[in-house]
Amino acid sequence: MTTQSSANGDDGARLELLIKQAAMAQPLITAVVQPTDSRCLSGAIEAADRGLIKPILIGSEARIREAAEDGGVALGRFDIMPCGSDEEASAQAVHLVRAGRAHALMKGAVHTDVFMKPVVATAGGLRTARRMSHVFVLDTPAYPRLLLITDAAINIAPDLETKRDIVQNAIDLARAIGIDPPRVAIVCAVETVTPKLPSTCEAAALCKMADRQQIVGGVLDGPLAFDNAVSPIAAEAKHIVSSVAGRADVVVVPDLEAGNMLAKQTEYLAGAHLAGVVVGARVPIMLTSRADSALARLTSCAVAVLYRRWQLAQAAIA
Structure with missing residues (x-):
């Protein structure tokens, strides 16, 4: 079952789909x-x-x-x-x-x-061998699909190695809830690589790590500014040609403060419903x-159920 349907997100309908899916396990x-x-x-x-x-x-x-x-x-x-x-x-x-x-x-x-x-x-x-990180699963009427935001709760100022694990954790969770392969935007203040903003250099490095199979299972692009990560209009205006820009499934933030504020802004100003789990x-x-809210608690449980089922399936394959 896919969670990226056209269900109206103003009442958390896409999160309800996750709950129904998890209840089958x-x-x-x-x-x-x-x-x-x-x-x-x-x-x-x-x-x-x-x-x-x-x-x-x-x-x-x-x-x-x-x-x-x-x-x-x-x-x-x-x-x-x-x-x-x-x-x-x-x-x-x-x-x-x-x-x-x-x-x-x-x-x-x-x-x-x-x-x-x-x-x-x-x-x-x-x-485990991987750093733990937190992933918010967000459903807002302002966006036509679920959006994952990471890391907004565990790693305060992650270095490149930690960001690699944050990205991989988010990809795994996205796949566990039916987004496969997820489009991953490494977001910064700007969409160009600028040495004055080290996060843009790390974003570019993460994308190259994906090219070299150090990160697997997702499609990465970055650096991207948040607007051109989620808005096709903004991406087109900046002449960004990308399979991720304008329709990201996962947003990877440069640090905890940015992620925490982004998640709460969407919740309190854009009517988003949030759930989240720690993975890794x-x-x-x-x-x-x-x-x-009750919906957030139930969805957090549902996401955990689906992720655990995915963990066990991956272990069986290995």
């Missing part, structure tokens, strides 16, 4: 860390009700039950693993993954730094926020 056993807020807990329970995940609730049992009462949800069919502190709960979730008892992680009412610390630990964490670890990781 087996529920993903997910360690949910400190679901002690009614919105966090309700999001996990709703995802379970939709057949997306099978949650293991890890944290303060008293606070989890209080959140359930506040949210009007029943906990009878769900496993609760009592843990005292946020640090203990986060570490326990990683242990469950390493033991094969969970196949995804979800952040609840815990600070991201605390949640991610055992994940990125050199010993006992969930690292052993399993997908859902960095949900208490401010997230």
Whole structure:
């Protein structure tokens, strides 16, 4: 099933397609860390009700039950693993993954730094040979297809090697949700290679790395300015001849600040619906926020399900 349909994006219809697609797979056993807020807990329970995940609730049992009462949800069919502190709960979730008892992680009412610390630990964490990165999956009525933005949450000022991993992670996720091959725009302030803007030189290097099969599975172009990455009119006005310009599926930003502001601008000024996951670890990781909408939480779960299924399929091929 393709997610690049002409469905009207003003109500998140393309994200709903992902949810329906993911619900056709087996529920993903997910360690949910400190679901002690009614919105966090309700999001996990709703995802379970939709057949997306099978949650293991890890944290303060008293606070989890209080959140359930506040949210009007029943906990009878769900496993609760009592843990005292946020640090203990986060570490326990990683242990469950390493033991094969969970196949995804979800952040609840815990600070991201605390949640991610055992994940990125050199010993006992969930690292792979590739750097972890975050990918937003965005559906906005202002664009005729889903748009992936990366990295806006994990790597603050990535160097070229890290950007290579960020690009590859995004390509893999795009393919997992049905965009294959994805068109990847390496965006900068301008669309020309300019030594005064090192990000433009790195963009050009990433494209050459793709030519040399150091990045695979996608079609890259860069540097591109954001306007000519997503607007055919802007690309034509700049006389850019490219299979990516004007219709990018993935936008790779120069640093976290640029990505974070871009994602939030589209959400609050362009009516976009956002979901996102961390990829590049052993399993997908859902960095949900208490401010997230129900659609964002469900889609993050759906993307994680599809990505995990893709991971397993690739491992079987290898």
